[in-house]
Amino acid sequence: FGLTKWLTFQMLPPIVTGVSPIQGPPGTRVTIRGENLGTDSRDLIGLFICGTDCLLSAEWKSQNKIIARSGPGKGQGDIIVLTKSGGEGTSTVQFKGYYEKTGPLKDSAVWVDEDTPTTLTAQLQSTIHEDPLGLSDEGCDKQIPIDELQDLFPDGSGNLKSDSFVPAWWLLENHHQTSYDDLRRGLEFLRRKVDSQNEGQISFLKSNISAILEQVSIMQTLKSKFETDITTYGSDPATPIQEAIHASKTEADKLFKEVLGRKDKADATRSALSVLTKFKFLFNLPHTMDLNIERGEFGAVINDYARAKQLFSHTEAKLFRKILSEVEIRVSSLQDILWRQLREVPAPLESHKKLIKNLLSLEVKDDPLVECLRAQHKYDLDCLYACKDQFNNKSHNFAIPAIIASDSFGEEGIIDEEDLLRISFLLELSSLFSENLDVIWRIGQAYIDSEFHVEVMQNNIDLFYEMIEEEVVLYTSFVRAAFLREEGEEVDTQYGYWEPLLEYSKISKYMPKCLSSIKDILIQMERLKVPQGILRLYNEMIVDFRMTLSKLMLLDSCKKVEKLSGLEKWQLTFDDKFGATTKLPTMFENIILDLVRQLFSGDTTQDAINLQTLPEVTHMVTEHVFSLLQSYVKVLHNLTKETRDAVKQKDKTNVTKVLTKAGQNRKGVLSLEGNKDQISDPSRKILILISNIQYSISVIIPRIEIHFQNNGFRIDKIVYQETYTSLLELESMLREIYIETHGNMLLGMLETGMYSENFCWKSCTKPNNIRHYVIDTIIGLISVFAEISYYAPGQSKQLLTAIIEGIIVEFHRLLSCVPFESVSRWGYVQMYVDVHGLGDTVTNYLDVQSRKLLAEIHAKIPLSQRPEDSRLAAKVLDNFKKSMRLYISCFSSK
DSSP states (O other), X not given: OHHHHHHHHHTSOOEEEEEESSEESTTOEEEEEEEOOOSSTTTEEEEEETTEEOGGGOEEEETTEEEEEOOSOOEEEXXXXXXXXXXXXXXXXXXXXXXXXXXXXXXXXXXXXXXXXXXXXHHHHHHHTSOTTOOOOTTOOSOOOHHHHHHHOTTOBOOTTSTTBOHHXXXXXXXXXXXXXXXXXXXXXXXXXXXXXXXXXXXXXXHTHHHHHHHHHHHHHHHHHHHHHHHHHOSOTHHHHHHHHHHHHHHHHHHHHHHHHHHHHHHHHHHHHHHHHHHSHHHHHHHHHHHHHHHTOHHHXXXXXXXXXXXXXXXXXXXXXXXXXXXXXXXXXXXXXXXXXXXXXXXOHHHHHHHHHHHHHTTOSSOHHHHHHHHHHHHHHHHHHHHHHHHHSTTSOOOOOHHHHTOOEETTEEOOHHHHHHHHHHHHHHHHHHHHHHHHHHHHHHHHTTTTOSOOOHHHHHHHHHHHHHHHHHHHHHHHHHHSOOTTOOOOGGGOOOOOOOOSGGGXXXXXXXXXXXXXXXXXXXXXXXXXXXXXXXXXXXXXXXXXHHHHHHHHHHHHHHTHHHHOOOOOEEETTTEEEOSHHHHHHHHHHHHHHHHSOSOOOTTOOXXXXXXXXXXXXXHHHHHHHHHHXXXXXXXXXXXXXXXXXXXXXXXXXXXXXXXXXXTSOOOOOSSTTOOOSHHHHHHHHHHHHHHIIIIIHHHHHHHHHHTTOOOOHHHHHHHHHHHHHHHXXXXXXXXXXXXXXXXXXXXXXXXXXXXXXXXXXOOOSOOHHHHHHHHHHHHHHHHHHHHOGGGHHHHHHHHHHHHHHHHHHHHHTSOGGGOOHHHHHHHHHHHHHHHHHTGGGOOHHHHHHHHHHHHHOOGGGOHHHHHHHHHHHHHHHHHTHHHHHTTSOO
């Protein structure tokens, strides 16, 4: 079997299935891939690309790969490979040859098509628009006036085509705002461009040597052929050819007349023999029967026998009786031949029917239909067992189906040998079972439909259905042994030994084909109207098969979700509602979508059981969907832990630098631009995780629920509720981390700033503004506010309120430690404007506790006893609000 298949493979014609590149000018190096491309370089005898022979440049690599250079063929064309072993091949892909637009200054290895010439002026104009330095001039918005350039370079010009071209003029005109580093890179680019153009004719000849040599060879061959034709045929070769054509026509006419004469003679002879046979039928019958049996024309023998019985069955002539006895001997021999052929399977269905009808016409004693069914049934069982033995024996050679042989890679790597055998076994087994079932069923159905014109017996019908059931049971048993065996389950070696199927990812791409092969048999049995009892057995196997695959799909999806934390690249997508989110929620949803698509992609047949209605399936899917959702929550937990650790290790001086920079900009406009899209900052990752959680709760998980519902599968609401609870707890944890991080940073600056520069409430001078530590605190809050609004706008109110509450609490603590009896008059005024300045600025973000603490501080400041102090405080606060109105406006809206 292996040798025969190998020899057949050697004779297959070449097939080209891939080419790279798919287009190019003459001389392009082309990589050709396919099948049966020759056994070695000597086997390759022809290679045509776009109708041009490229054999001289062909380099044979393997049976699947050839490298060659394209010829002068133009347009779309096939790639045809000729080999000694396979002959002329075919091509499923095409290569497009074209001629490059060759300008007047460019070398070409082929003839230039000058039908649509390009003028030198047009080519120079297209060249002028290209920057020689390869730099972009988009940043040069302001141009230097031409008058100034003319004053600097009276005799120069910035035109590249001008004889008086001055490089300095051109640089000032086009790159006066370009940095020195960019100009230096542009100079290197120009040098490389000049060096590449100066490689000279030697490099041109090297790159196009095959095309040039081919042109020289063609011209030499053309000259030689022309000279040979002149020597052989003279200067006028048309006359001998014309004479030869006339002679051929004359000879053909003679042959035609002789053929017609022989045909007429044969017809006359045939008519004479027909008349002779009519009168000598009985005497020639034994000899005729021998000849027809020898040729296998059993129908003619049976017809002659029936005719002879009808004409001579009642004759008393001894001579006729003797001839009839000879005929009966030959009929008995024919019966033996028909019985032997009936038991030989496989055979075409029509051949079986013909044999059964012939035996019935000969009036045999035994029932030929039952014998045919038994022979076919035995053959079917033997085929199934042989297929099992072929694939279950690991050392045995087996044929891999094309769907697997073309690609043995699954989603997670190379498919295991055990799984490769398993899938190949199922596809081969299904193909055999489907083919044999169709044959035996049509034989039995022909008997039930009285196609053989015999009495239909119920015991024969029952025997037929028992055979069908036995074959179905054997097929399902083989499938269960290969795919549905679980770990620890007892193995029945009668149906083969297979390791339990544990991973779905490596075989996922082949499972639709496997499931389709199983369901096609079910559709086939429904079309054949197989009894419901047999269909029920087969449906149970399909349900178990799909349940096993569904379980493996769910487990595989859980593994994929668990790996999502390692796939988080923090690539942001911004939304007005949810702020900055990453691809993590979408990746999780895609995993669920793929799972749903695989779980419910199978087409249900008329009698198939709907998996969604089975309680055990509902329980299994619900349990694993809960595991999927919790795995997603665990991924977010892992990212939270990583971010929290990064926050703890973050250098606290970063905030000091931010506030110091804000303090330097107190008198200018505060800039909140910068590194918003840079997400290396752990605090920003906290906000992004919060946005991801909100997006998952509001969008992703509800969509997942809808996906399951649309496919007729309703997951228990408690699964989603517990997931929401876990996500909300995680969100609360992230908020606490963010509040603690930024609150501690701002609080650390508050006490230091309050007593900076040896400030003392007792010796405080007359105030003229809010103190800098309050302004720094406000600017720090604005920076935090901007960050929250950018990455998690829905959390702005809650997070900012909590951070401000911590600042008010610290402010209250610091002022509570001040001995108010020793505070000077101006110290009270300064304290009053500091407290009111901070409180009035963030008043929209004060909760009940913060307002209460501010009220306690106000009650301790005895400012109302001096009207002039109150007026001074009001004036200072008014000046503060005017000068800081831009900053205060950030907190003006909730």
